[in-house]
Amino acid sequence: MNLENLEKILKKEPSYRQKQIQQAVFKQFISEWDEMTNIPNNLKEELKKDCLLEIEGEIFPSADGKTFKALLSFSDGAKIETVLMRNKDNRNSLCVSSQVGCAGGCAFCATGKMGFNRNLTSEEIISQFLFFARYLKKNFGDQEKITNVIFMGMGEPFLNYDQVMTAVQILNKEEFIGLGARNISISTVGIIVGIKKFTEEKEQINLAISLHAPNDELRSKLIPTNKENKIKELLGVVDEYIVKKSRKVMFEYLLIENVNDSARHAKELAGLMKKPLYMVNLIKYNTTGDFRASSENRVNKFKKILKKEGVNVTVRKSFGSDINAGCGQLANKN
Numbered sequence: 196m197n198l199e200n201l202e203k204i205l206k207k208e209p210s211y212r213q214k215q216i217q218q219a220v221f222k223q224f225i226s227e228w229d230e231m232t233n234i235p236n237n238l239k240e241e242l243k244k245d246c247l248l249e250i251e252g253e254i255f256p257s258a259d260g261k262t263f264k265a266l267l268s269f270s271d272g273a274k275i276e277t278v279l280m281r282n283k284d285n286r287n288s289l290c291v292s293s294q295v296g297c298a299g300g301c302a303f304c305a306t307g308k309m310g311f312n313r314n315l316t317s318e319e320i321i322s323q324f325l326f327f328a329r330y331l332k333k334n335f336g337d338q339e340k341i342t343n344v345i346f347m348g349m350g351e352p353f354l355n356y357d358q359v360m361t362a363v364q365i366l367n368k369e370e371f372i373g374l375g376a377r378n379i380s381i382s383t384v385g386i387i388v389g390i391k392k393f394t395e396e397k398e399q400i401n402l403a404i405s406l407h408a409p410n411d412e413l414r415s416k417l418i419p420t421n422k423e424n425k426i427k428e429l430l431g432v433v434d435e436y437i438v439k440k441s442r443k444v445m446f447e448y449l450l451i452e453n454v455n456d457s458a459r460h461a462k463e464l465a466g467l468m469k470k471p472l473y474m475v476n477l478i479k480y481n482t483t484g485d486f487r488a489s490s491e492n493r494v495n496k497f498k499k500i501l502k503k504e505g506v507n508v509t510v511r512k513s514f515g516s517d518i519n520a521g522c523g524q525l526a527n528k529n
């Protein structure tokens with residue numbers, strides 16, 4: 196949907212009309228302008244012509260019916276994936292993509308392997324939300340809403356900073372989608388300039404850092420961007436963020452067998468992570484080819500060491516790996 200055109204069209208209209216239309220698109224999630232019965236026909240025709248509501252996508256549900264992956268296609272043929280996770284406690288979390296592919300090139304990540312194609316626009320990011328909001332409404336009823344949005348799909352959000360932040364505002368602002376800032380999270384591979392900018396934003400969005408290794412030598416091997424964003428400086432800017440925002444920061448740590456999951460790695464990690472507002476989230480590696488996931492036994496040992504050292508640590512449940520919708524498995528074959 197072309198938001199700029201929508202804005203242009205709405206500018207000519209009285210403010211109650213703007214509200215009606217924003218309400219219909221961003222709160223009632225209409226998929227066709229004909230669903231609106233309270234606007235004049237000439238306006239409807241104009242909207243149909245210059246502001247297409249249609250979003251092209253195909254849905255793949257997981258076997259347990261809890262995870263849905265959508266492959267969306269944009270006008271230039273670019274395709275991206277978006278994943279909806281339905282939790283028991285009435286939460287529906289949406290994992291959105293910020294880029295087509297990614298320049299990050301992380302060794303364990305399927306998106307990284309496909310390389311970088313282009314940035315997504317804020318509209319394309321929002322269309323991922325609207326696509327699944329409409330799907331939930333149609334298939335599960337009016338009460339079913341997306342409650343959380345996480346930027347953990349394809350791409351590095353802080354390498355597409357402005358479009359991502361514009362999308363965050365549309366998600367957050369009451370006249371648009373009106374999702375609470377605390378229900379929006381951004382995961383970054385640790386782009387220092389991005390974190391600095393993010394620290395100055397007024398919205399209280401959650402921040403997650405993909406750490407995955409406790410020292411620069413190993414981290415640079417797994418995550419090429421570490422060479423320009425070393426751990427010490429990275430944690431330095433994270434600490435500034437915490438001072439300014441008084442918010443927790445989540446550090447994601449993927450456990451890969453015999454690569455980063457030994458007792459020595461756990462102790463080294465504990466040395467970095469023993470701070471009150473640091474949270475460590477251990478993630479099961481989803482197979483993308485080259486590595487193996489750590490055994491449950493090794494995951495438990497790793498967790499135990501961190502706990503004993505006084506680190507705040509949790510283990511993440513994984514979703515949707517049977518449809519390649521787990522973290523790091525997102526890559527379209529086209």
Ligand code: SAH
Pocket residue numbers: 299303304305346347348349350351352382383384404405447449478479480481482483521522523524
């Ligand atoms: N580029 C951002 C956000 C997208 S990746 C980032 O790197 O943080 C989202 C998360 O999935 C990151 O924590 C990433 O490290 C993780 N991930 C990548 N490949 C994975 C894999 N094969 N298994 C599990 N998690 C993976």
Ligand code: SF4
Pocket residue numbers: 297298299300301304305306307308348349350351384405523
């Ligand atoms: Fe890009 Fe994140 Fe994948 Fe690394 S883990 S290649 S930064 S999407």
